Each structure stands twice: as structure tokens, then as C-alpha cells.
Amino acid sequence: MTITQLTYVLAVAEYQNFTKAAEKCFVTQPTLSMQIQKLEDQLSIQIFDRSKKPIELTDVGRKIVSQARNIVNESYRIQDIVDQQKGFIGGEFRIGIIPTVMPTLLPMFLKTFIKKHPKVKLKIEELTTEEIITRINDGHLDAAIAATPLENANIKERVLYFEPFVAYVPNNHRLKDKKILEVSDLDIDDMLLLEDGHCFRDGVINLCKGFKDQTDEHFQLESGSIETLIKLSNEGMGMTLLPYLHTIDMSESAKQNLHHFTAPSPAREVSIIYHKSELKMQIIEAMQEVIASVVRGAIAFRNVQIVSPLAK
Template sequence: MTLSQLDYIVAVDTYRHFATAAEACHVTQPTLSMQIQKLEDELGILVFDRSKQPVVPTETGQAILAQARDVLRAAQRIPEIVSESKDDFRGDFRIGIIPTLAPYLLPYFIGEFIAKYPAVSVQIQELVTEQVIERLRNGLIDVGLVVTPLAENGITEIPLFREPFVVYAAELNPLLTKSTIAPTDLQTDGLWLLTEGHCFRNQVMNLCGADRQANGTNALRYETGSLETLIKLIDKQGGFTLLPYLATLDMDTTRQARLRPFDMPQPVREVSLVMHRSFLKRRLINTFRSEILAHLPNELAGKEKEGQLVRLS
């Protein structure tokens, strides 16, 4: 049994396709298939059920793959320890971030982070939370920026800050007659939401009522993963939505006038770094965390515990 063989079976499990796995491992498909076959012969079991498409691991194969991932992470940790002892930050750093955070949080710190660590190749993917968790488990990303708590087995969460919700409403919406909003004020028509799969949608539904109908009007149903699209639809079609605080900071004065804060204690979402329990690049991730916290807007800095946390479901 070799580390290369373990790498090959993990790649097949990740991509569920032998040709794609071979390409990811930079070997030919016959080489990958032969080495996996040799491993299976040595172990006396089948790791994969090849009769199904896409290929899936057998029951015993699932346990072997979980152990293989742990072994590979442990092996990768050795050169990392040496690099960290020299304060030598280099290599790929793969980040997954949810769409309701990416355009509003990244600009505050990512430029300085890249400038400070030029030998690190930063790769950022916008993903919904479920995809972040899956890719962490498969070793396809190093760290995620998501909303927590998740309560996912094998996933470590490091809270960064709590971000308040605010209400954004169309110009003549009755909600704008109030200086602050109570959750009970939201029991009215005209709520616009993100599509299913976005954790922000779940939090809004928990505040506004899980049985609410959305989006918008009886004549229009529109699914989007973009907060900016919701804002523009509300400007033209009426209604209201909830926004995370960071999404409001670059608004012009006209849109700022259509925002309303919540009564105290304000509902908030908890933004965290998430990693696999046996995560690699530990010092780099800690440095990444420090950069984020150092560049937060003053209104959010130090707010790790304030506000009434809105659960994901």
C-alpha cells in the first residue's frame, strides 16, 4: 500500500469518475486504474462498485476512504510543519465563501492579505454552505467562510463576528414609517427571498415565519442567489427583504434611506471560518483569520457575541 494509491482512491471518490480522477492526479487513466486494482487485490476487497455510474464506494470502501483521507492529511502535515517553522507561507490556499458574504467581506481584506503573502496562491470559490462542507471533507478547499453554527460532524468552527440584519423596503412601503422594526412587523405581504440552498434564506424565514409565501407578488415569481438582484427588484416592483449589514455599506443615500434597523436585541448572523477537523495550513489559516478581523468595519469589530443569533433552520 502506497500514499499514491491512497491518493488515487480518494480522487476517484471525490470526482466519481476514473478519467477525471486521473487528470486531477496527473497520471493516465490506465495507471490510476491499475494501481487501484493492485490496492484492492492487496486488501482482498473492492473499494469501488464499478457496476454503477457514477462509480460509488462499497460499504467497506467507505471506511477505507475515510481512513485514507486521514492518512493523506497526516502525511501532508509533515512538510507543512517544516514550512511553518521557517515562517515560510507558500503554496495554494483554497477558500470557499458563501455568496451573501463574498462581495461584501472580501474587498476589506483580501488585497492586503495577497500583498503580504505573495508566495501564497489564493483561490476563491463562491459556494453555498452545503458545497463548502462537502469540499472541505473532500480536501478540495482548505477553509470556508460561512454562517454558523452548523453542527456538522468533523467540521471545526472558529467564529469571527456577528453581523446584524436590517430591513430594506421599497419607497412607499409601510415599514418605512417606522424608525425600528420588530419581527412581528414582518408579517406582511411583499417579502423577497433568495433561492433555496442559501443559508441566508433560512435565517430570513426563521425571522419572518417559516410558512411565508415569497417572492414578491402574485404575478411574479423570481428565483435568485443575488442580494443585489433582490434590491433592484424591490426598487422597481415594491416589497421588502432582509439584508446583512455588510451588504448596505456601499449603498447610495437614496437606498440608505430605505433601510431600517431592528429593535434591540437585533437579530444577527454568526460569521465563522470552518475547516475539516484534521485541517492543514494551520498557521496560514490563523494568519488569514487575523487579517479578516483587522480589516472589519468598525461597527463589526469585536462583536463576536452581541445580538440575538438567528439559527439556520
């Protein structure tokens, strides 16, 4: 068997279609099919049940795909070893960033990183944490930036920074006159939240539930973006919580509605995460170094309490 054959198997397993898999592998469909058939003949088993639409893995096929993914990933390590030996930091690097981090962090570090490491070709996608975990495990992302800890055995985490939660309280809200808040002041029933699927939403829910015995998730309103939450709050629909970096470029009038928390301030942990196979570590370490240097000047908070991003 060959690495190429195993790569073709992984592609068909993912796309459940020989034609789509061939397109993604940049080969003709007959070539891909012939190589997979050759592998099946050699092993005297069927990896795919071709009678199903879409194509499905057989029971033994699932086991083969799991092992094939490990073998293909390990084969990439050879090039990594060579690159690290030469001190080379370059090549394609696929990274995912969660939506509540992308608009604030990316403009802070991207220009600096590109200038410092011009041989790295970044491919950046905005993805939810769930999508990121799937793509890292499938080998379609080299790394990601997300809220942690994720408690996933296949994923390693390197903390980049701790980002405090800041309350945005409109003028008509019951907490408008209390500039320094206690977490116990929060009431989830008058909190504007991001839509389901955002880990920052789960962090807010976990924060409120940690200090109030709330089991009924009765929300007034949910939205898909932090900017919309702020606008809705200004319309008197409730208060909301924001990640600290989202507050830096606010107008002076909007900053009048910001309320910080007493120490230790609730915060989220933001990390660069990657598969435990540790591929392309030289690029991951370079990115960690650049991000840490640019964020260090923006976030000086140290006395924080980390809020879990995991949905309870």
C-alpha cells in the first residue's frame, strides 16, 4: 500500500463520493477508483460499501480510515523534521478562528506576522469551535484560535492570553449606576446573548449559572453578532457581556456604558490549538510568539477567573 492510496481513501471517506474525492485530490476519478480498488484487492476486503448512496464505510473500513489518518499525518512529519532542521518557517498553514475572536485579534497580529514570516501562506477561516475540532481531527486545519479549555484528548492547547468579560449596560438598565459589578449582579433573564453555537454564549451562561440557581434558559433575545447585541442593548432590550478586546475601539459615548467586574474578573482563556500529532510546530510557535507580543500591550489584566467555554 502507498501513502497516496491512503490519502485517496481518506478523501472518499470524507466526501462519500468518488468524483468529489478525485477533484479534491486533483486526479481523475478513474485513477482514484483504480488505486482504491488495488488497495482493497491487496487487503482482500471492502473498505467502502458502493451499493449505498452516498457511499458508506464498511465496519473494517472505519478502522482502516482511522489508522490511515494517523499514517498520513505521520508521513507529513518527515517534511516537518526537515523544515525544522533547516530553520524554515514557510509553506501553507490552514488556521481557523472563532467568530468572537476573529474581528479583534486578526487585525492586531496579521500584518506583523506576514511581515516577519513572508514565506508562510496563511489560509484563514472563521469557524465555530465545533467546526474547528472536526476539521483539526480530520486533518483539514493545522491549528486554530479558540476559547479554552476544551478538554479534548486529541487536541493540545497553548494559552495566548486571558480576555476579561466587560458588561455593556444601557442607560435604562437596573445596573446603570453601578460602575463596578459583582458577578452575582447578573441575571440571565435580562441578558442579550449570541445565538447557539457560539462558545462565548456558553461562557456567559456558565458564568450566570455559576452564581445563580438557574435551570430555565429563558432568554429575551439572541443575535448572531456582538455588534447587533450592542445595538439592541442601546434600544433598551437588555444588557450584554463583551470580550474586552471588542471594547477598545468603541466610541467614547459607547464606552460610558461599559462596566467592569470586581477582581478576580471573569475572563475567557484564548489559545492556539492543534492536533496532538504536533505537525508544523515551527509555524505554530512563530504565530504564538507574534500574537503574545501584540496582545501583551492591549491586555494588562492578570487577576482573572477563567470561565469555561464548554456548554453545560
